[in-house]
Amino acid sequence: MTLGTTKTTLRLVGAAVAGAVALGGGTALAQTVKIGTPSFLTGAAAPAFGIPAKKGAELIVRGINNGELPAPYNNSGLAGRQIELLVYDEAGGGTKQVTELRNKVQKDNVDAIIGIISSGTCAALTKVAEELKVLTIQTVCGTPRVFEEINKDPKYVFRTINHATANNVSAARYLAAKMKDKVKGFAGINQNYAWGQDSWRDFELAMKTLIPAAKASTKPQFPKLFSGQYGTEISALSRSRENIVHSSFWGGDLEAFIGQASARGLFKRKAFVLTVGETVAYRLGKKFPQGIMAGTRGPYGMYVVDDQTPLNQWFQREYRKAYGSPPSQPAYQYAQGFLAAKYAYDKAAKAAGKFPSTDQVIAELRGATFPTFVGNVKMGLSKGHQAITDDRWGVTAWDEKRGEVVVKDVVVFPPECVNPPDGVGSIEWLKGGMKGASC
Template sequence: MRLLFSFGVRAALAVLAMLLTAPASLAQQPIKIGIVTLLSGPAAGPFGVPARNAAELTAELLNAGTVPAPYNQKGFGGIPIELVIVDEAGGPQKQVAEYRNLVPRVDIVIGYISSGDCLAIAPVADELKKLTILFDCGTPRIFEDASYKYVFRTGPTGTMDNVSVALYLTERYPNVKSIAGINQNYAWGQDSWADFENSMKALVPGIEVKTSQMPKLFAGQFGAEITALLASGAEVIHSSMWGGDLEGLVLQGAPRELFEKHKVILSAGEPAINRLGTRIPDGTIIGARGPFGPFAPDTELARWLRTSYHDRYHVPPNYASFKMAQAILGVKAAYEKAKGTGTAVPDQDKIIVSLENLTFEAPGGMVKMALGKGHQAIMDAAVGTTKVEGGLLKIVDIVRYPAEKVNPPDGVKSEAWIKSGLKK
């Protein structure tokens, strides 16, 4: 019996020694990342599913160590990552409940397309003290109206989108005299129209606002609003619509010559390129919520995402895909900065400190966590115009605007900055 006991002790000690000397990737449990994106409903196809696809692809290739430098170390600091994916559908109240259920199951949360969901989730993230990365939603209110320790957004706000299309429009059509808008009636649509309207008033004093149509989110049918726009006589029509609403506007407006009789701006129109193609009329001004999709720079990281994504899913990655990959890579950069050259796993507070004010490279270009006390990203903006050639839709006359030109200084609200005349 004593011999068996001695043997058992020696075996247990041997196993313990193996665990203590094992590589971190074997001894350490995977880092669990909650991914929240729209997997059902009208925004799933153009936004949510491409974002989920990019999350799964990026995680797989990071774990394999096949992402280009500076992200070629496997996983996060050699530790594999594991995704827990949640559907964002259902609205803010449901998402808060889903978030509370998700937090105990994961180490980090990355998610949210809807601005309404982001506004609801941010204070709960600080309440629960869980590092949460907003990857897409565009309302600038997140960090302009509040301050958070545990919340970051690695993508730019809608302010940049609407300032850049206003600059683009006035540079090409300096004699424009009137505008109108059709935007979804919630935080994103309201903020986008306000930013565009105020940018135009700053750039073209005396500009006339003919009408602002605000249909409810995911209304899908816009017959009455299109009639009002056609009757308005506005030279330019602005829309920040996305998802099924954007597609509905294009498919219902084009046959009624909305795009022929007016210069139409789609500030978040890039995802429609893959889905609608040549049904988007010639001469439409298109934005991509940043330098994403066909607007991305020609870098090794951009080529990696385009090629890997297309090989896996047989379509190009759109801006939702770019922004999801960007969020994951940003967290990886912060994690590995916090970890340094040591072997100890960094705690959440160290990762937060590393992510604040971080500058990192992503497939869309350089990302600077420069606003919201280092919690809000800025990037260069890109805008172009559609043109059908050889049966294909192309983006031509692309202009890039430096991040500092299309974003307010830190601590200044977007609305005040725009109304000041975009002064730095």
């Protein structure tokens, strides 16, 4: 590199340092808690996940800052300080997200990260977050590998939602509870990437234990992510002997699949299990297939519409008022991450008698059980860093009066019924016949 560049670089560095100092000064005066929130603002995951998640985060932050929330979260701010929310784009892949995390923590001085939708982002950010010593609350991503492989001894990283295994286990449990004798094998259509592959594997293993008579299809379909055109797969599924179809599709792919499969009568021929189908249910409305099983990875969205806890009522009411549509699962899940932060910050502040340090906050969050919209979240796995919640499954129906998709025939599976016991890896647990589950 030539001298000229070095000069330019130095000048840039100078400007950046000056900027950082100015920013730092500002933060100290305003006494806010700066929270970075990654979410998909662009790309294919934006409509079904990113945008509702962002809305949920913004709404709950408004609620926390103004002290609008019902008890026990009714005092304003995080440990008395206002939240300064920095939402940024999660698109662009692991490398870019790692860079962004460094920028947010080291350049913009955020105090915590709350969010993350994609498992890929979670996998990439977990170690860096530990290295940067920044409190990170992962809210949506599913892969169990985060704490089982990548970060076995977590300190700063938490996840406030069930990992993906629970979702597929509870799906299999629901089938076993409702139609055990009618299941004549199951086929699958999942996107060809980690989420799709893991979902199918977990479901297949859980079914082996719960309904051993039902055989898995030998030709599970794995179309390319975002391919949008599923004619051939629909033919293959129609021809398959199995009467259940498992799918972890989401977003635009799911919408396209539903449009094409409805036109070809597939939903009439097969019973569908859509593990995160709820993400598009409100958008599709009447066009969302009825009488199928659609999940939310816990007690969220469609499954808690009528739940009467004051916190849930507030969220439902204010979300609809602010955005003109009901909150779907990502909105709940992001908001839940902020509730976890509020719980831990407030409790740590009380114990410390002043605004808590990050270490004091994580000490409160580790292993905590905190109230959320419906019931409690228990930080029960991976040394108190991985949440377990109950999971709910039911069958979709169209409610003419509300003009919304609803779920009927709901079964609530307690957290210990769908999650492995602490210290047991999820695959190992599934392969061992899910020992230690208490339902």
